[in-house]
Amino acid sequence: MSTALFHACIGILLCTMGLFAFIVHRHLLRRLLAFNVMGSGCFLLLVGLAQDGRGPDPVPQALVLTGIVVAVASTALALVIFRRWYRVSGEGQLPEDV
Amino acid sequence: MTVQPATANLLAWLVMLPLAAAVLTMLLPLRLRAAASLVLLAPMTLLALMLGAALATHGPFVLALGGWATPLGIALQADGPAVGMTLLTVAISVPCAIHAAAYLRGHAEAEYFWALFWFLWASLNTIWMSTDIFNLYVGIELLGLAAVGLVALRGDAEALAAAMRYLLAALLGSLAYLIGVALLYGGHGSLSLAHLAQTDHAQATTAVALAAMSLGLALKTALFPLHAWLPPAHGGALTPVSALLSALVIKASFFIMLRLWFALAPPGLSTAATLLGLLGAFAVFWGGWKALRQSRLKHLVAYSTVAQIGYLFLFFPLAIGTGEAAARLAWDGTMLMLISHALAKAAMFLAAGNLILAIGSPRIADLAGIGRYRQFSLLSFGIAGVGIMGLPPSGGFGAKWLLMQSALAGGGWLWVAVLIGGGLLSAAYVFKVFRHAFIEGPKRDRFEDPPAALEITALVLALVSLMIGLAAHGPLTWLRLGTPFGVSE
Amino acid sequence: MSRLRLAAAATAALGFALALALAVIERPAAVLNLPALVEAEIAGAGALHPITAVLLDFRSFDTLLEVGVLLLAVIVAYALREAQPDGPDRMGLDTPLLRAVISLLLPLMLLVGAYVLWAGATRPGGAFQAGAILAASGLALRLAGLRVGGLDRAWRVHALLALGLAVFVAAAVLPALAGHAMLDHPATLAKTIVIVVEIALTVSIALGLLALFRLAPPQVDGPVFEDRRSKPRGGA
Numbered sequence: 040m041s042t043a044l045f046h047a048c049i050g051i052l053l054c055t056m057g058l059f060a061f062i063v064h065r066h067l068l069r070r071l072l073a074f075n076v077m078g079s080g081c082f083l084l085l086v087g088l089a090q091d092g093r094g095p096d097p098v099p100q101a102l103v104l105t106g107i108v109v110a111v112a113s114t115a116l117a118l119v120i121f122r123r124w125y126r127v128s129g130e131g132q133l134p135e136d137v
Numbered sequence: 138m139t140v141q142p143a144t145a146n147l148l149a150w151l152v153m154l155p156l157a158a159a160v161l162t163m164l165l166p167l168r169l170r171a172a173a174s175l176v177l178l179a180p181m182t183l184l185a186l187m188l189g190a191a192l193a194t195h196g197p198f199v200l201a202l203g204g205w206a207t208p209l210g211i212a213l214q215a216d217g218p219a220v221g222m223t224l225l226t227v228a229i230s231v232p233c234a235i236h237a238a239a240y241l242r243g244h245a246e247a248e249y250f251w252a253l254f255w256f257l258w259a260s261l262n263t264i265w266m267s268t269d270i271f272n273l274y275v276g277i278e279l280l281g282l283a284a285v286g287l288v289a290l291r292g293d294a295e296a297l298a299a300a301m302r303y304l305l306a307a308l309l310g311s312l313a314y315l316i317g318v319a320l321l322y323g324g325h326g327s328l329s330l331a332h333l334a335q336t337d338h339a340q341a342t343t344a345v346a347l348a349a350m351s352l353g354l355a356l357k358t359a360l361f362p363l364h365a366w367l368p369p370a371h372g373g374a375l376t377p378v379s380a381l382l383s384a385l386v387i388k389a390s391f392f393i394m395l396r397l398w399f400a401l402a403p404p405g406l407s408t409a410a411t412l413l414g415l416l417g418a419f420a421v422f423w424g425g426w427k428a429l430r431q432s433r434l435k436h437l438v439a440y441s442t443v444a445q446i447g448y449l450f451l452f453f454p455l456a457i458g459t460g461e462a463a464a465r466l467a468w469d470g471t472m473l474m475l476i477s478h479a480l481a482k483a484a485m486f487l488a489a490g491n492l493i494l495a496i497g498s499p500r501i502a503d504l505a506g507i508g509r510y511r512q513f514s515l516l517s518f519g520i521a522g523v524g525i526m527g528l529p530p531s532g533g534f535g536a537k538w539l540l541m542q543s544a545l546a547g548g549g550w551l552w553v554a555v556l557i558g559g560g561l562l563s564a565a566y567v568f569k570v571f572r573h574a575f576i577e578g579p580k581r582d583r584f585e586d587p588p589a590a591l592e593i594t595a596l597v598l599a600l601v602s603l604m605i606g607l608a609a610h611g612p613l614t615w616l617r618l619g620t621p622f623g624v625s626e
Numbered sequence: 627m628s629r630l631r632l633a634a635a636a637t638a639a640l641g642f643a644l645a646l647a648l649a650v651i652e653r654p655a656a657v658l659n660l661p662a663l664v665e666a667e668i669a670g671a672g673a674l675h676p677i678t679a680v681l682l683d684f685r686s687f688d689t690l691l692e693v694g695v696l697l698l699a700v701i702v703a704y705a706l707r708e709a710q711p712d713g714p715d716r717m718g719l720d721t722p723l724l725r726a727v728i729s730l731l732l733p734l735m736l737l738v739g740a741y742v743l744w745a746g747a748t749r750p751g752g753a754f755q756a757g758a759i760l761a762a763s764g765l766a767l768r769l770a771g772l773r774v775g776g777l778d779r780a781w782r783v784h785a786l787l788a789l790g791l792a793v794f795v796a797a798a799v800l801p802a803l804a805g806h807a808m809l810d811h812p813a814t815l816a817k818t819i820v821i822v823v824e825i826a827l828t829v830s831i832a833l834g835l836l837a838l839f840r841l842a843p844p845q846v847d848g849p850v851f852e853d854r855r856s857k858p859r860g861g862a
Contacts (some may be wrong), residue, residue, distance in 0.1 A: 054316065055639045055646075056639075059635045061309065062635035074312070085315070088320070088324075088650065100677050109278045112282070115835070116838070120285075120304065123292070124297040134298060142806055143805065146807065153799055156795050200808065203809035203810050204806065209667060209684050259694065260691075263691065282699060286705065289705070290705055325654065341652040342653040
């Protein structure tokens with residue numbers, strides 16, 4: 040197994056763990072962490088799979104850089120909304136009745 | 138087809154101008170933001186019309202951004218669906234912007250609404266035109282965050298909870314999509330839809346990628362049973378925001394799904410298509426039933442969106458594996474459904490918002506007596522309701538007629554039953570509003586008077602949604618340009 | 627946590643993992659060799675480093691939208707502050723030790739930030755990495771209770787936040803005005819344009835990240851119960 044393929048496999052593992060945690064947990068911080076774990080797994084998969092047996096490829100690396108900025112912005116926005124929500128409701132999770 | 142750079146650049150102008158407008162409306166003094174936005178609606182409309190004219194004269198064309206041809210660079214394309222959706226976006230956004238300028242006057246939410254509005258428009262145009270699967274990912278992220286921001290704008294606990302729920306759904310959906318991108322690039326070495334369409338998709342890689350992407354996009358489109366985030370977000374947002382979200386935003390992820398299903402055709406596609414159709418059928422009935430059970434007017438309209446999304450997904454079983462004639466009818470019907478739902482639902486949300494302003498309460502039960510005093514607000518709601526129910530001569534009727542013909546041509550009797558049953562349910566919830574509106578209550582004879590701009594924008598949208606059914610033939614021929622369905626009859 | 631939810635999550639995760647594994651095992655040998663294409667065309671691009679060339683030339687439209695995403699997140703954060711004003715800012719820890727350490731580290735951090743930006747042209751580095759380092763130095767300043775002079779006016783901050791996207795859009799539009807495709811810079815100007823865009827991006831990214839940190843309200847006194855309307859109500 041090449042290093043790149045190993046990265047891709049770890050990526051799948053991270054994605055799976057993230058998905059499991061995202062579904063199981065209700066607390067918003069845990070769900071955001073799960074989302075970020077999943078995101079990292081996804082980036083690893085993107086870079087690893089593309090470079091397996093083909094050598095370095097700048098395109099997926101650039102895509103991952105773009106993806107990281109997008110993920111950072113989304114996570115930061117989610118945290119801002121979460122803290123505003125916590126401030127008005129005192130709850131760490133969303134109401135379940137909808 | 139090669140065209141002059143100036144013509145091809147029209148595509149990119151339709152993204153750059155709204156981005157520049159977003160920066161401008163963020164920096165201008167508060168009192169000028171709405172005015173500047175209203176002024177900028179004119180060049181946006183003009184650009185979209187010029188793009189339409191260019192497509193009519195030259196046929197489909199592409200713009201290689203940065204002068205780098207695909208697969209190295211990113212290309213925007215002007216084909217029938219892309220240009221049609223760009224024009225639809227203008228038709229919805231212009232009335233919604235005029236409505237918002239009146240609706241938000243003097244409200245704190247107006248301060249940042251306009252920047253978000255322009256970001257939303259830029260991302261929608263990107264999604265209609267882009268041919269690059271990673272560029273589409275950035276586009277849906279921009280769209281998702283703009284939409285979440287617009288939902289959160291009211292800032293109270295209910296809006297924040299709705300925005301948070303929406304954001305989680307949007308983020309999970311984008312990740313599922315991105316996993317598909319990783320698999321496709323890993324397997325085929327390209328991000329360009331045109332290149333991916335020419336490669337062999339016999340391996341499981343494409344099937345898994347398409348499944349992950351479809352799942353993510355279905356979550357973003359709020360297909361049953363992934364729809365739980367939609368009613369609080371669309372029902373709880375500011376009225377012009379609800380209209381934009383229901384009319385355009387959910388259509389964007391559906392549109393990407395259409396593009397992907399055309400370009401990638403792994404084996405076993407028709408089973409997956411039937412599954413999507415069944416979920417759509419459930420959506421029609423579940424959404425309709427829940428709409429009927431709502432006590433708040435805008436939540437009723439939001440659940441109606443859940444139901445109407447179901448019709449869009451009937452496209453997949455009607456068009457895949459059924460033969461050429463049935464597929465073309467399904468395409469025409471789905472495009473007309475998409476357009477007429479966008480117009481009618483935007484009109485319905487604006488009208489519902491006006492009724493809520495008039496009665497000063499979000500509850501349907503409080504509409505009692507309004508039929509006597511505010512016929513004008515009720516008229517827009519009613520005309521939009523004609524489109525939602527699918528009665529002639531509305532676009533909704535034409536769309537259901539085409540879909541039904543497609544189902545008959547392909548022998549799908551189940552889908553015929555869904556179309557008829559869904560129509561009856563939508564009639565039930567639209568008439569529920571009217572039943573309450575015409576109750577002669579002795580309690581109340583004074584209602585607020587919404588500003589004329591609010592009433593007129595709702596009425597204009599409602600009338601357009603009605604008329605589109607009469608003039609659908611031309612646009613539908615156009616919308617087939619550059620698609621596998623061709624232009625001939 | 628209900629047993630049902632646990633079972634559903636386990637099933638979903640397992641199915642997901644198996645499908646992905648299948649996709650990886652069965653993947654075809656790629657038809658297209660994009661890295662070779664990048665190498666062939668890099669001489670005409672605005673940067674020598676392949677990743678920077680992909681980010682700021684071949685796929686600059688992605689990067690343009692990505693800058694939009696970051697600015698958008700900041701705008702939403704500002705909008706929420708308007709809807710729900712904050713109390714007094716009590717983020718700073720006013721201890722002499724922290725101040726002393728930061729006054730030593732800050733010049734170094736700024737230097738590293740500038741170097742990473744400059745390095746982006748030829749080796750790993752670039753606007754986002756530099757912006758993140760600058761944001762971290764700004765954060766250190768705030769934690770020490772120090773404020774950057776001149777950034778107390780909202781419109782100045784807004785202008786610097788928007789600078790990156792504004793410069794990028796301007797750079798995209800200029801070739802179109804000269805009759806070329808959008809974002810198609812003439813080879814002689816490409817390097818200059820990439821550098822100008824990168825500098826503007828660094829400033830906006832640094833301030834944007836800092837603003838996102840600052841606009842999540844601190845919880846010094848625990849939650850403020852201003853609005854109880856969100857409590858679960860019966861029915862939907």
